[in-house]
Amino acid sequence: MIEEKGILFILSGPSGVGKGTVRKSLFEQSTDLRYSISMTTRGAREGETDGVDYFFKSRDEFERLIAEGKLLEHAEYVGNYYGTPREYVEETLENGKDVFLEIEVQGALQVKQNFPQGVFIFLIPPSLEELKDRIVSRGTETEEKVKNRLHTAREEIEMMDAYDYVVVNDEVDNAVKKVQSIVMSEHCKRERVAKQYKKALEAGQS
Numbered sequence: 001m002i003e004e005k006g007i008l009f010i011l012s013g014p015s016g017v018g019k020g021t022v023r024k025s026l027f028e029q030s031t032d033l034r035y036s037i038s039m040t041t042r043g044a045r046e047g048e049t050d051g052v053d054y055f056f057k058s059r060d061e062f063e064r065l066i067a068e069g070k071l072l073e074h075a076e077y078v079g080n081y082y083g084t085p086r087e088y089v090e091e092t093l094e095n096g097k098d099v100f101l102e103i104e105v106q107g108a109l110q111v112k113q114n115f116p117q118g119v120f121i122f123l124i125p126p127s128l129e130e131l132k133d134r135i136v137s138r139g140t141e142t143e144e145k146v147k148n149r150l151h152t153a154r155e156e157i158e159m160m161d162a163y164d165y166v167v168v169n170d171e172v173d174n175a176v177k178k179v180q181s182i183v184m185s186e187h188c189k190r191e192r193v194a195k196q197y198k199k200a201l202e203a204g205q206s
């Protein structure tokens with residue numbers, strides 16, 4: 001039996017497009033992917049739990065983690081730090097399990113530089129008007145922050161070509177199905193089972 005490493009999937013896209021919503025729905029249905037819980041310096045929103053939604057850190061703690069090289073990537077996004085714990089991702093992949101990141105665009109591009117074998121999925125809204133409606137209707141941002149996030153979103157959408165796949169989040173269920181298809185197709189591409197047969201044939205087994 002050949003030991004294979006897991007595949008790193010990165011779901012990214014502009015703020016408010018529905019990354020969190022699609023990821024949660026995907027994880028309600030799929031058990032084989034491992035979600036990497038991010039670290040952030042932003043305060044917990046109502047209903048969020050430390051260690052479940054994020055690992056909430058002070059700025060000092062976060063900067064120490066950066067200095068110690070404990071983050072696979074990190075970005076400052078609309079006034080707060082966000083980052084991916086390196087050890088969890090590397091160990092999980094090493095153990096042959098797929099890891100799923102849901103991160104913003106700067107961070108995804110850092111991962112692409114350091115980990116080009118990852119699978120990069122860009123989620124886009126059906127339109128910019130719909131994107132604004134989604135951020136506003138979520139009700140978590142002040143008017144100023146909505147403006148900042150929309151401004152950043154325009155720049156982020158320009159980075160779409162750096163990704164392997166683009167998924168339109170028109171309906172959550174459709175977007176989840178497309179992400180599931182990408183996961184399946186990447187497994188087929190890497191031909192794990194085929195490689196095992198090849199190895200067995202080489203070893204002279206029937």
Ligand SMILES: Nc1ncnc2c1ncn2[C@@H]1O[C@H](COP(=O)(O)OP(=O)(O)OP(=O)(O)O)[C@@H](O)[C@H]1O
Pocket residue numbers: 013014015016017018019020021022134135137138169170171172
């Ligand atoms: N397909 C969809 N159709 C309609 N509304 C949606 C859809 N997907 C997500 N939403 C809504 O849009 C809002 C933003 O979604 P969500 O918080 O998942 O976005 P996000 O990309 O994770 O945002 P951020 O990057 O700011 O964390 C939420 O109110 C969510 O319920």
Ligand SMILES: Nc1nc2c(ncn2[C@@H]2O[C@H](COP(=O)(O)O)[C@@H](O)[C@H]2O)c(=O)[nH]1
Pocket residue numbers: 013014015019038039042073074075077082083084102103104105106107108
């Ligand atoms: N670069 C990273 N971005 C991350 C990470 N975890 C989450 N995010 C993204 O940040 C924004 C804002 O999130 P919110 O929870 O404050 O709305 C959003 O786009 C997330 O996808 C991370 O580890 N690294």
